[in-house]
Each structure stands twice: as structure tokens, then as C-alpha cells.
Amino acid sequence: MASSFFSPKTQFENVGDALINREMIKLATKHSDVYVDASRCPENFCSTLNLKNSKEINVINGGTLKLFLMILKMVLSGEQCYYYLSPGGYFGEISGKEHLNKYINFFILIFFYLLGVKICHVGVSYERLEKNFVRLIRLRSKILHSHVLRDKKSAKYSDSLNIRYTSVAPDLAYNIFHDEKKTEKTEKTEKTEKTEKTESICFSFRTDQDPRQLEIVKKLILIIDELTPNNLKYYFYSQVVRDNESMKSLYEFSKKNINRDVEYIEIIGDIDVSLGFFSNVSRIVSNRLHVLLMSGSVGCKLAPSFLDGYNDKILGLFESLDGFTCPAIDMAELSKNKIESIIVDKSDIIKLGLLQKNRLKATYEDIYS
Structure with a gap:
């Protein structure tokens, strides 16, 4: 061998x-x-x-x-x-x-x-x-x-x-x-999973690539807030240390500027706990490639996001995913109509992922x- x-x-x-x-x-x-x-x-x-x-x-x-x-x-x-x-x-x-x-x-x-x-x-x-x-x-x-x-x-x-x-x-x-019918849950995911996903949106962004990014994400949050029911919970999630400060900032901004339940989640260095968290979330809005793929693996609806040439690996990956029809959010435009169509899209990538x-x-x- x-x-x-x-x-x-x-x-x-x-x-x-x-x-x-x-x-x-x-x-x-x-x-x-x-x-x-x-x-x-x-x-x-x-x-x-x-x-x-x-x-x-x-x-x-x-x-x-x-x-x-x-x-x-x-x-x-x-x-x-x-x-x-x-x-x-x-x-x-x-x-x-x-x-x-x-x-x-x-x-x-x-x-x-x-x-x-x-x-x-x-x-x-x-x-x-x-x-x-x-x-x-x-x-x-x-x-x-x-x-x-x-x-x-x-x-x-x-x-x-x-x-x-x-x-x-x-x-x-x-x-x-994994095929949902055959998946064996680890002890860690069993502790954090519920029987059903809660209707919620999770935001997870890196904002260190361009000085415009943080303010653009704030605008995106306000647009999505207008488009979604008030009983929909928003999570602000970080799984990379360098994202902690900016995600906390977005969480604090949302607490002050939108009228809904918001929560900051930080999971550093634990794959199973991250997957357990995603198992309870219904939709992800992110420019982090592996936030999208990890959440997609447990059935989250995805809203990939990109800015100019900074997130080519995300665009490239989803363009390579034959059959995935949900477009990405262009953060240079922030078209309300396009964002609405993405936020309500029902596509998931489990079958395509297999x-x-x-x-x-x-x-x-x-x-x-």
C-alpha cells in the first residue's frame, strides 16, 4: 500500500x-x-x-x-x-x-x-x-x-x-x-440540534478585503430586514477569529437599527458544533465559502454574496455546481428586487453536494x- x-x-x-x-x-x-x-x-x-x-x-x-x-x-x-x-x-x-x-x-x-x-x-x-x-x-x-x-x-x-x-x-x-436518511450524528451535533429548523437568517461575512465592505453589509442587512417578517430571527455568526470584531459590530448595529430578535454566535475551531448550529438555521447570507458549504450540507438555503473581484472562489464554486440556480448577491449593486428573489429562493444543495x-x-x- x-x-x-x-x-x-x-x-x-x-x-x-x-x-x-x-x-x-x-x-x-x-x-x-x-x-x-x-x-x-x-x-x-x-x-x-x-x-x-x-x-x-x-x-x-x-x-x-x-x-x-x-x-x-x-x-x-x-x-x-x-x-x-x-x-x-x-x-x-x-x-x-x-x-x-x-x-x-x-x-x-x-x-x-x-x-x-x-x-x-x-x-x-x-x-x-x-x-x-x-x-x-x-x-x-x-x-x-x-x-x-x-x-x-x-x-x-x-x-x-x-x-x-x-x-x-x-x-x-x-x-x-451525507444522505439525510443515512447520516450518523456525532455526540456534539446531537447536543446542539433540534428536531426542526427554526425560521431564521444567519449573516456571516469577512469585511477585511475592502474598506467598503462593512458599510455595504449594513445596507444589505437593512434591505433584507425590509423584505422579511419581523418574527424571523437574525444570527450574526463568526467561525474565523479575524471576523469576530466585524460580526460583533454588525450585531450591535442590528440591535440598534432593526426591530427583531438578534443574536451573536461565535464558534471557533469546532466543526461539529458549527454544523450543529447550522442545523437550526434556515438560511445563510455570507461571503465565506465554507460557511456556505457547511451550512448547505445540513440543508440551509444559501444566499452567496460577493464584491467586485474579492470573492471569485465563491462565484467559481457555485458556477461549477451544475443545477444550482440561486444567483449570488452582488454587493456592489444591492438591487432590492434581486435580493428579494434570492432571499425567497427554495433551492438547497444537498443532492447536488452528494x-x-x-x-x-x-x-x-x-x-x-
């Missing part, structure tokens, strides 16, 4: 990043022995990934050097080895010390590539890349065994930058979708074939 190696380094407090890392590792366990270097991961992140309680995952104590020596030993003994890079969205520029460190890592990857290690980058999207970062990603793409983008928009963007990729497949978060999950499984079969 092959061996797969992981060394997670990400936004450890971000539930969405924890989710895609967990599912990436889980999918690999179906095809190989799995080894995870958890030396850079906080304890709560390890718990979220269920590293220490899983019989299918071997946790390596001793750091990245020990991981690399283990890979070297196995590949020299003739075993097929796979090494996975971090999934998620890539954007912006690299410079200074970060620039140097990324090239050092790249040269290590070249060394493993020459030894026959299959390097994989799965569940990736690209947007707004600057010159130095483009150059590195373009070079690195040439040595990847599997470079799997998570949406067609990223594929088109990569084509324009001459970045090589091997395929386009659904986001790793689709692996949590199809995406099967595509994701097929992608992993290709990686290990």
Missing part, C-alpha cells in the same frame, strides 16, 4: 481551513497509509482533525525533519510516497522572508520529486495573484503529480497565467455531505491509480 504524508500549516483558528484539511486527510486514508506531522498544529486543531483518536492516521512526533527523513527512508526502500501541500485559496504577493522560505520549501519539493515522491496539491483556488507569487506557483506546478483546482474560474485564471494543473474537482468540504462528493472520490481514485 502507498503512504501519504501531511504537514498542516494554515489559519488554525479557521473552521473552514480545519475542515478542508480534515477531509483531505480522510480521503487519503481510503487509498494509503497516512502520516501527519502535527508539530506546527495547536492542540485544538489536532482535536478538530481527530488526529489522536483515529486508527487510520499515524501522528508523527518529532517535527517536519522527522517527517522528511521518514519519506526519504520509505521512498529509498521502494515504497510509493505521496506528499500533500495545503489546500485552500491563494492570492496576493510574497516578499522578503516569506519569499525566501517558500523557495527553500520549493527546493525541498524538487528533491523529493527527483526521488520519485508524488507531490499533490488538491482543493486549491487562485485569485488576485501578484508577480512573485505567480512565478513560484507556475514553477511549482511543473513538478506536481496532481494539481487539482476547486473551480472553473480558477482554471480559467490559471490558464491565463500559464499555471499547469491536472484537473478541476469539487471543494474538499463536499466530503461532509454528486460533488462522488466526483471528489473519483478524483482521489485518479490520484492513486
